[in-house]
Amino acid sequence: MSFQVFGLPVSRGVAIGRAVLVSSSRVDVDHYFVAEAQVGDEIARLRQSRDDVAAELSALQRDLPADAPPELSALLDVHLMLLHDEALISATKQWINERHYNAEWALSAQLEVLARQFDEMEDDYLRERKADVEQVVERMLRAMARGTSSGWAESDVPIRATAAGAEPLVLVANDIAPADMLHFKRSVFTGFVTDVGGKTSHTAIVARSLDIPAVVGAREGSRVIRQDDLLVIDGDAGLVIVNPSDIVLEEYRFRQRQSELEREKLTRLRHTPAVTMDGERIELLANIELPADAKAAVAAGAAGVGLFRTEFLFMNRAGELPTEDEQFDAYRAVVVAMNGSPVTIRTVDIGADKPLDRLSAGELRHEHGLNPALGLRAVRWSLSEPAMFRQQLRAILRASAFGKVKLLIPMLTHVSEAVQVLEAVERAKQQLMDAGKPFSSVDIGAMVEVPAAALILPSFLRLFDFVSIGTNDLIQYTLALDRGDESVAHLYDPWHPAILKLVEGVISQARAAGKSVSVCGEMAGDPAFTEVLIAMGLRSFSMHPSQIASIKQNVLRTDSRRLASLVRATFKGEDIWGGCERLRHALTLLSGASP
Ligand code: PEP
Ligand code: MG
Numbered sequence: 001m002s003f004q005v006f007g008l009p010v011s012r013g014v015a016i017g018r019a020v021l022v023s024s025s026r027v028d029v030d031h032y033f034v035a036e037a038q039v040g041d042e043i044a045r046l047r048q049s050r051d052d053v054a055a056e057l058s059a060l061q062r063d064l065p066a067d068a069p070p071e072l073s074a075l076l077d078v079h080l081m082l083l084h085d086e087a088l089i090s091a092t093k094q095w096i097n098e099r100h101y102n103a104e105w106a107l108s109a110q111l112e113v114l115a116r117q118f119d120e121m122e123d124d125y126l127r128e129r130k131a132d133v134e135q136v137v138e139r140m141l142r143a144m145a146r147g148t149s150s151g152w153a154e155s156d157v158p159i160r161a162t163a164a165g166a167e168p169l170v171l172v173a174n175d176i177a178p179a180d181m182l183h184f185k186r187s188v189f190t191g192f193v194t195d196v197g198g199k200t201s202h203t204a205i206v207a208r209s210l211d212i213p214a215v216v217g218a219r220e221g222s223r224v225i226r227q228d229d230l231l232v233i234d235g236d237a238g239l240v241i242v243n244p245s246d247i248v249l250e251e252y253r254f255r256q257r258q259s260e261l262e263r264e265k266l267t268r269l270r271h272t273p274a275v276t277m278d279g280e281r282i283e284l285l286a287n288i289e290l291p292a293d294a295k296a297a298v299a300a301g302a303a304g305v306g307l308f309r310t311e312f313l314f315m316n317r318a319g320e321l322p323t324e325d326e327q328f329d330a331y332r333a334v335v336v337a338m339n340g341s342p343v344t345i346r347t348v349d350i351g352a353d354k355p356l357d358r359l360s361a362g363e364l365r366h367e368h369g370l371n372p373a374l375g376l377r378a379v380r381w382s383l384s385e386p387a388m389f390r391q392q393l394r395a396i397l398r399a400s401a402f403g404k405v406k407l408l409i410p411m412l413t414h415v416s417e418a419v420q421v422l423e424a425v426e427r428a429k430q431q432l433m434d435a436g437k438p439f440s441s442v443d444i445g446a447m448v449e450v451p452a453a454a455l456i457l458p459s460f461l462r463l464f465d466f467v468s469i470g471t472n473d474l475i476q477y478t479l480a481l482d483r484g485d486e487s488v489a490h491l492y493d494p495w496h497p498a499i500l501k502l503v504e505g506v507i508s509q510a511r512a513a514g515k516s517v518s519v520c521g522e523m524a525g526d527p528a529f530t531e532v533l534i535a536m537g538l539r540s541f542s543m544h545p546s547q548i549a550s551i552k553q554n555v556l557r558t559d560s561r562r563l564a565s566l567v568r569a570t571f572k573g574e575d576i577w578g579g580c581e582r583l584r585h586a587l588t589l590l591s592g593a594s595p
Contacts, residue, residue, distance in 0.1 A: 002243045005225065007193065007218030008489050009238035010204035014256040015191025015213040016249070017168035019229040019242075021112045021222060029104045029141060031171075031188055034096070042096050046089070046103045049143040054083055056139065078129070082136045087114065104144055111137045113227060170231045174222045178354050181206035182290070182312060191233040193221045193240050198492060200472040200522050201484035202353050208525075209289055211546035215240055217486030266549035270301040274552045276534060277559045284552055285344070285542035287520060291330045294337035296545040301552075304341035306542025307408065307468065307520040308334060310392070311348045314356060321388060327395035335403035344445070344468070344520075344542075345396045346408040347389070351377025353484045373482055378411035383420055393428035397439040406443045408468055413450045418463050449473035449521070454502040461513045468542070469506055471521025475499055494523050497580040504536045504571045511537050518542055530554035532587060535563035563587070 020031075034042050061076045082088060088110060095106035111133065118130035168190040175196045181203055190212060197203050197216030207214040213235030215221075225231065225242055232241040232252045241248060274282040285306030286297035290313070297305055313322050313330055322330075335343050350356055352373040382389040399405055409421050425444065432439055446453065446460045449470030453460055460467065471494060476483040478498055481491050493499070503519070510517035518540035523529050525543030527550055533541070534555070541551060566586055570579030 002241070002245055002248075003224070005193070005215075005218050005221045005240040005242060007215035007221065007238045007240065008197070008199050008204075008486065009235055010197075010199055010216050011207045011210070011212060011214040011235050013211075013213040013235045013259055014252050015168070015170055015231075015233040015235070016252060016256065017170040017190050017231060019172050019225050019227060019231050020109065020169045020189070021225065021227050022108060022171055022173045023112060023115065029108050030102060031105045032102050033100045033188060034102055036100070039096055039100065042103045042106075043093055045144060045147060046092060046096065046107065046140075048147060049103070049140040050083055050089060052143040052147075053136070053139045054080060056143075057083070075132075078132055079136050079139075082133055083140075088133070088136070104141055107137055107140060107144075109227070170233060172222050172225050172231075176203050178202035178206055178312075178315070180316075181210075182316070191231070191235070193218050193225070193231070193233065195219055195221050195223075196484075196486055198483045198486055198489045200475070200492070203484075205472075205522070206289060208522075208546070209287070209293065209544045211544070217489055219486065263549075266553060269549050269552050269556075270299075272552065272556070274303075274555045276555055277557065278561055280534070280539065280560045282534065282555045283518070283540040284548050284555070285342075285518065285520075285540065286545045286548065287525075287542050288334070288545075291333040291337070293545070294334045298337060298339070300545035300548040302341070302545060302548055304404075305334060305338060305343040305345075306518055306540070308343060308345045309349065310346060311350050311354050314348055314350055315354070317356075319356065324391045324395045327392060328398045331396055331399035331405070332402050335399050335405060338403060340403055342404040342406055343399075344406040344408050345399070346410055346447070347379065347382055347392055347396070349378040349410040350381050351375060371482070373476065379409050379417055379421065380411065383417060383424075386424065389424055390428045390431065393425055394432055394437075397425075397428060397432055397442060398437055400440040400442045401438040405440070406445060406466070408445045408447060410447045410470070411449055411473065412446045412460065413452045415456070415459050415463070418446065418460060422463060447520075448506050449477070451478045451502060454506050457506055457509045458513070461510060461515050464515070466516040466518075467506065467510050469503060469517065469519045469521060471499070471503065471519060471523040474502060474521065478502060494526070494529070495580070495584060497576045500532075500580055500583075501571055501576055503533075504567065507533075507537045508571075516540060525551060527551060527554050528587075531558045531563060532567070532583065534558050534560045535567045 057076050057080050061073060064073055091113070092106045092110040095101045095109050096103060101109060114133050115130055118127055118133070121127045169188060171189040171192040173194050176194055192207065192212070192214050194203065194216045195218055201216065204214070204216050213233045215233055215235065215238050218240060221240060229242050230244065232244050232249065234241070234252070244252070274284050276282065283303050285304050286300065286302035287307040287309070288294060288297055288305055289309050294305065313327065331345055376384060396405060396407055407425070412418055422444070429439065443465035445466040445468055446464045447470045448454050448457065448467050451474065454474065472483060475492060475494055479491060479493065479496060481488040483492065507517050517538065519533060519538060520542035524541040525547035530551055531554065543551060563583065563586060566583055570576060570583055573579050
């Protein structure tokens with residue numbers, strides 16, 4: 001049966017593929033295909049994990065103290081029985097045999113099938129056995145992680161023909177923590193759908209950086225979509241079409257080809273300088289999450305890195321933080337890869353929807369009843385862990401010996417925080433000098449992403465060399481809505497006059513003070529804003545490498561003077577709401593943009 005699921009568009013383009021349902025806790029399992037010759041070994045790994053867990057459970061049972069409750073022994077019996085149940089093992093083998101999934105993926109795919117069957121059971125007792133199957137599978141996955149993997153390497157993922165033909169796959173999950181999104185960087189999925197999440201949630205941001213079509217906030221998506229359903233993801237409309245008719249499928253295949261052609265055309269702009277029609281040079285920088293992303297930044301023709309979100313180096317490490325040397329290696333790798341272009345390294349922005357461990361922001365809220373976006377996040381966390389902070393500062397400063405490094409501080413709200421940061425930088429420099437470790441001079445910038453910072457900007461401008469506007473958080477904090485909460489996604493409005501007024505105010509004040517200013521939030525990569533930001537005086541944009549070409553195309557078509565007087569009149573005038581309406585109207589009329 002064909003039906004549609006609506007969500008939020010977060011990453012453009014069309015993806016067509018078979019649904020692979022993965023529960024949130026399973027997303028961090030590696031998903032890759034094994035070669036035909038490896039199928040036997042993979043099944044052996046599966047059997048080995050079953051035998052290991054059986055031995056583990058039998059030992060547990062043998063060692064149960066005499067006074068242990070009898071239920072415990074009965075539970076172990078149930079787990080042993082499940083472990084040897086054909087529904088689990090033979091069906092998992094089938095995923096490996098027929099689909100060539102690696103053992104972990106096959107096992108979690110089979111768990112999804114069984115979990116659904118349990119969910120549909122009438123009998124409460126039987127329904128609750130789902131938790132037992134999950135625990136058994138969890139143990140087997142842990143056993144596999146302890147054993148050897150099948151030696152998959154990024155370079156040789158063999159995309160295999162499945163029973164249904166050589167079809168791409170689309171991942172469908174309730175939620176994906178940003179840390180787990182990193183797995184997509186080396187995964188086989190050509191698109192994904194999640195039930196929760198907002199347009200600028202970090203999960204969505206990482207999806208955009210991967211440049212694969214995605215829909216978040218699809219609410220019931222993972223409940224109504226079935227394993228192996230054929231999906232069309234319309235990443236521009238935020239729409240998932242499940243089991244489309246032939247005619248719809250054909251239309252989307254056509255659109256897919258068109259957008260591939262369009263992209264190809266855009267790559268030709270790679271070496272074209274980003275200059276407006278009236279000769280204003282615009283700096284187009286890249287946002288990156290991991291050192292490996294620098295390659296994409298260079299390939300896209302970025303003039304440098306405008307935002308390196310270093311927190312991704314801190315995630316998924318079971319609470320262990322990266323050492324100074326590990327960080328230094330990562331930062332230096334980016335600086336070297338950028339080959340003389342500036343690299344803006346932001347100190348860690350852990351917290352809110354980017355927790356250190358695998359919990360998503362939703363789970364954090366659920367477990368602790370707190371609003372992590374308003375808690376110990378970003379520079380607040382850094383200042384509360386001075387040794388960790390200085391360690392990161394030293395690693396960043398050391399990387400400056402290899403190229404042009406800029407240091408960026410997230411979420412500043414109080415001037416006292418800025419003063420503490422600058423003191424910490426001085427201490428870190430002194431420590432490096434004492435240790436004889438070289439570093440160069442580094443510009444220090446403040447992110448303006450809390451309305452308080454935008455409102456007292458001159459006080460920050462006195463202390464910093466540059467500012468970078470984080471529109472994602474600026475919108476979240478100004479409009480009082482959680483950027484990761486799909487239930488208020490309709491209110492997340494970058495066109496809100498309060499946002500435009502704050503952005504315009506920061507740009508004009510920074511320029512008047514002779515300090516450089518850029519926008520590194522998602523607004524910078526949204527073609528609908530290019531002209532208005534240029535008219536406000538912005539000359540530096542930082543975005544995902546995949547967005548650079550289309551923003552450059554817009555820059556080439558823009559005359560920076562065209563809207564300048566309307567912008568001035570709007571933000572100097574009394575009726576900002578009306579002024580912004582006129583501005584949007586003029587944008588649509590003049591540039592054909594679709595705000
Ligand atoms: C922002 O808030 O706009 C920003 C660039 O930072 P992040 O998205 O990492 O919070
Ligand atoms: Mg931010």
